Amino acid sequence: MPTSVAALAAYQSKDFKSDLKPIWCPGCGDFGVVQAIYRALAAIGRAPHDIAFVSGIGCSSRIPGYTTAYGFNSVHGRALPIAQGIKLANPDLLVLVASGDGDGFSIGGGHVPHAVRRNIDITYIVMDNQIYGLTKGQLSPTSPKGLKTVTSEYGSLEEPVNPLMYMLAYGAGFVGQGTPADMAGLADVIEQATRYPGFSFVNVQSPCVTFGEDDDQVKDHRANMKSLASLGHDPTDRLAAMGLAQGYGTDLHTGIFYKNPNPPPTFDAQMRVRQAELAPKALPRERILDMFVQR
Amino acid sequence: MDDLVIGMAGSGGDGIVSAGESLISAATYEGYYAMMTKSFGSQVRGGESSCRVRLSTHRVLNPGGALDVAIALNWDDFLKFGAELPVAGTTIVIYESKTGVAPDALPLVGVAPREVFAVPIGELAKQGAGSDKAKNTVVLGLLAGWFGLARTSILRGLRKKFIKKGEALVAANEKAFQLGEQYAKEHPLATPRAMDAPGVQPGSRLLTDGNDMAAAAALFAGCEFFGGYPITPSTEVMQFFNREVWKYGGAVLQCEDEIAGIGAALGASFAGKKSMTSTSGPGLSLKSEIMGLASIAELPLVIIDVQRGGPSTGLPTKSEQSDLFAAAYSAHGDVLRPVLAPTSVADTFDVTVEAFNIAERYQTPVIILSDQEVAQRKETVDPIDPARFTIETRRVPTAAELTDYQRYRFTDDGVSPLSHPGMQGGNYQGAGIEHNERANPTASGKLHEQMNAKRFKKLAPLQRRKDLFHIDGNPKAPLALISWGSIAGVTREAYEAARKEGLDVKLLVPWLVYPVAEEIYRDFFSSVRSGFVVEQSYQGQLYRILRSYVEVPAGVVAFCRSGANPIQPGDVLAKLRTASLTLQEPAVQVPVED
Structure with missing residues (x-):
């Protein structure tokens, strides 16, 4: 007889932790993110071999390698298209995508609205640190205006993008945010995003301790974060979510901004219906060329 | 008539x-x-x-x-x-x-x-x-x-x-x-010219174009996923595939751009499905980064490039054979990527099935270098017997291999067992980053050298695939023609006419245009003193590639011109006649000085 909830669970966090030692700098926010992902995956209970975890390039994109899932550490900015191909080829898989602010909103930004509108059931986790860490401290698309970096010696002249507003405006069915300063909250948002039937997005404010603004970011997060639930936010209210999302860059809201209470059918679900409908019309493969015979 | x-x-x-x-x-x-x-x-x-x-x-x-x-x-x-x-x-x-x-x-x-x-x-x-x-x-x-x-x-x-x-x-x-x-x-013709009656029963032959044929062949080969973006003159591949593949439990994803198209296709291959994309000139350039990823991640993928006049937008509705350099070389890093070229609508079927077989067997991207002429022309095709084709699938790990799985294990033939998500014990990290046998990232120069050697070694058998070359004529002939893609049909007609005239000429038409099968060309060139590599491009790209791998006889030159200036059989024949006369001239005797 099982004596505890933990014993009942098919998987525990440690089942998702690989033997690889992360290359991240000591204190990097991404250590917390990967822990939160282990927890979320354990709670969901799918076997590691039924999970495909895709990433692009950047510090954050090393994450799949630190899990025991199938991973694909691909090229810069292209994780989303690859992940969509995986999910359509095998809709039974749980498909996660990890990205950073540069990977996701700069070089790969063009893929985002299409991934959202296609509504393939994948979960997109962006580790947003407002800087290019792997290449040692250049301006990122979410860097605040005026930020001085090695490529903006005199302060950036550009407004940052607002990932939360983007996603809400594109029509994402699930938009959440978390920080490694609140591990339990972050794991919960990731778990809920993964359970959402459709495209889901989690923005993680994951501090870069090496090239970020200062060394006390996690402490600052802990002091300043406001849970959306505690603010009484109704996550089915998309307009209210947009109102709160405008605080991106100054406020640190955690939890669920928006979750569509009536999720529309996903692309992958519709694909299966169509395949089943059309299957009876298939010619045997060896007779495919018959359609070219002039009769 | x-x-x-x-x-x-x-x-x-x-x-x-x-x-x-x-x-x-x-x-x-x-x-x-x-x-x-x-x-x-x-x-x-x-x-x-x-x-x-x-x-x-x-x-x-x-x-x-x-x-x-x-x-x-x-x-x-x-x-x-x-x-x-x-x-x-x-x-x-x-x-x-x-x-x-x-x-x-x-x-x-x-x-x-x-x-x-x-x-x-x-x-x-x-x-x-x-x-x-x-x-x-x-x-x-x-x-x-x-x-x-x-x-x-x-x-x-x-x-x-x-x-x-x-x-x-x-x-x-x-x-x-x-x-x-x-x-x-x-208003009768001065000289009546009625066509002779055909020789076969009505309704036995096929009629289609190269794009539809390629898509049908992909289905036949078991391809279940297409990711792509519309571009002239390749779009019909996607259109045909989209009409059909759903019936076979597959899908087409029309993506937001060329890069996403090949990305989705590569994802599907990673997930275990035969997969493809198609494109034309500018799209091939855009896809080159992910083609490199497919090479280092060692994933099967078929890319159809229907060539058109280039560079850039160029002549988007006209045929040209000027993407060979791009197909062979467009990647950073050391990459060997097979490139196959059909010469007709009929052999587009063979070449496409072969491309899937090579992709699966060697876990590599393969480019099918079609051209607008073959892709969009309609052609009568004799019935194709499906029984003469073998359909290959990738080498998946055995149960024993899964107990201690090494995705990129060094093997004698360079091909390692390939698992896919859903396969218990096969979990690995596919990666664009260099890796060790267990697919873990590495910056080791030694491993990088070994992995490069593995990725090149596995493709070496292609060099000996004589069935990917069509060689006709007297093996000892001093006069030769080499031609590929749609223009090979023009060259073959000239070759046949020249043989009828009694010229001692031989012909080589490769389906495999890259890597260069050095031995096969060396054998072919051994008797040759004069000849032409006939191509529809300004530079004569195959000719130039051949020269960088094999000793091309000095008398063999490129006969080439840009697209939309079709080379005619008569043009090639005229070249052959002149070359033949030159060969018959006695060698110039250089007077010996006292």
Whole structure:
């Protein structure tokens, strides 16, 4: 007889932790993110071999390698298209995508609205640190205006993008945010995003301790974060979510901004219906060329 | 007469291409071999359009040279096609009399056609069908009347085409056809030229174009996923595949751009499915980064590139063979990526199935380098026996291998077992980053060298695949032709004509254009003193690639020109004749100085 909830669970966090030692700098926010992902995956209970975890390039994109899932550490900015191909080829898989602010909103930004509108059931986790860490401290698309970096010696002249507003405006069915300063909250948002039937997005404010603004970011997060639930936010209210999302860059809201209470059918679900409908019309493969015979 | 080349041009609304389609469909049904190429200006609607239809009682290798019959509904439109519709002294010219051009004042420079007919085509259409929309049907009547072409089958085809819109429209078109036919009978040719009867039973051959054939072959090979983006002249691959693949439990994802297209296709392959994408020139450039990823991640993937005039937008509706460098070399890093080129609609089937087999067997991206000519021309194809093909699938790990799985294990042949998500024990990290045998990232120079060696070694057997080369003629011949892609059909016709003239020439046509099969070329060149690599590109890209891998005899040169300037069999034949004469000259005796 099982004596505890933990014993009942098919998987525990440690089942998702690989033997690889992360290359991240000591204190990097991404250590917390990967822990939160282990927890979320354990709670969901799918076997590691039924999970495909895709990433692009950047510090954050090393994450799949630190899990025991199938991973694909691909090229810069292209994780989303690859992940969509995986999910359509095998809709039974749980498909996660990890990205950073540069990977996701700069070089790969063009893929985002299409991934959202296609509504393939994948979960997109962006580790947003407002800087290019792997290449040692250049301006990122979410860097605040005026930020001085090695490529903006005199302060950036550009407004940052607002990932939360983007996603809400594109029509994402699930938009959440978390920080490694609140591990339990972050794991919960990731778990809920993964359970959402459709495209889901989690923005993680994951501090870069090496090239970020200062060394006390996690402490600052802990002091300043406001849970959306505690603010009484109704996550089915998309307009209210947009109102709160405008605080991106100054406020640190955690939890669920928006979750569509009536999720529309996903692309992958519709694909299966169509395949089943059309299957009876298939010619045997060896007779495919018959359609070219002039009769 | 056993061979007839008809060229027609008009403005977009004249239905000249539709007339060509009716003709080739009827002729194929009746048992002729036929080929049809279309050419357009790049306007979406309107503008000039043309087609060439070649009919024969024997196998057709190319769209033919100078026209036997030229039909101009409008001279301005006709002349825009220049060398694509060449009129010669043997040509019979038929044109719309409403153009106001006098039969003895045709706007053709330097040529006096054999016979000229100014026909009131529009008027006959109005008279027969009550609308000059039936001009193309009148043209079909003229052709049937003058050349004895497929009368019954054309009428049968017209009925099939128009019956959806009612019996009245069928009758109207039949009338227009008859008026054309009657006009031809009342104005007979000075020398009657009726086509010989075809030799086979009606309804046994196939008729399609290279793009549809490639898509059908992909289905046959078991491809279940396509990711891509529309681009001329490759889009029909996606369109055909999209109509069919859902029936087989697969899907097509039309993506937001070329990069996403190949990305999704690669994802599907990672997930264990045979997968493909298709593109043309600019799209190939965009896809090159992910092609490199497929090479280092060692994932099977088929990429069809339908070549068009380039660089950049170039001549998007015209054929060219100028993407060979890009197909072979467009990647950073040390990469070897097989490139196969079909030469006809028929062998597009073989080449596509082979591309999937190579991709799966060696876990590599493979490029099918088609071209606009092969991709968009319609061609009669003899029935293909599916039983002569083997369909290969990737090597998956055995149960024993899964107990201690090493995705990139060093093996004797360089091919490692490939798992996919869902397979317990096969979990690994596919990666663009260099890796060790267990797929873990590495920055080790030693491992990088070893992995490069593995990725090159596994493809070495391709070098010995003689079945991917078609070599004909006397193996000891001193005169040689090499040609690839659609232009190989032109070269083959010249080769056959040269052999008939008694020239001692041999021919090599590769399906595998890269990597260069050095031994096969070395053997071929061993007897050669003179010859031509015939290509439709400005640089002669295969010629240049060959020179960087094998000792090409000094007398072998490129015979090449840019796209939309078709090389004709006669051009190649003339080159061969001259080369043959040169070979016969005694070697120049250099006087010995005292």
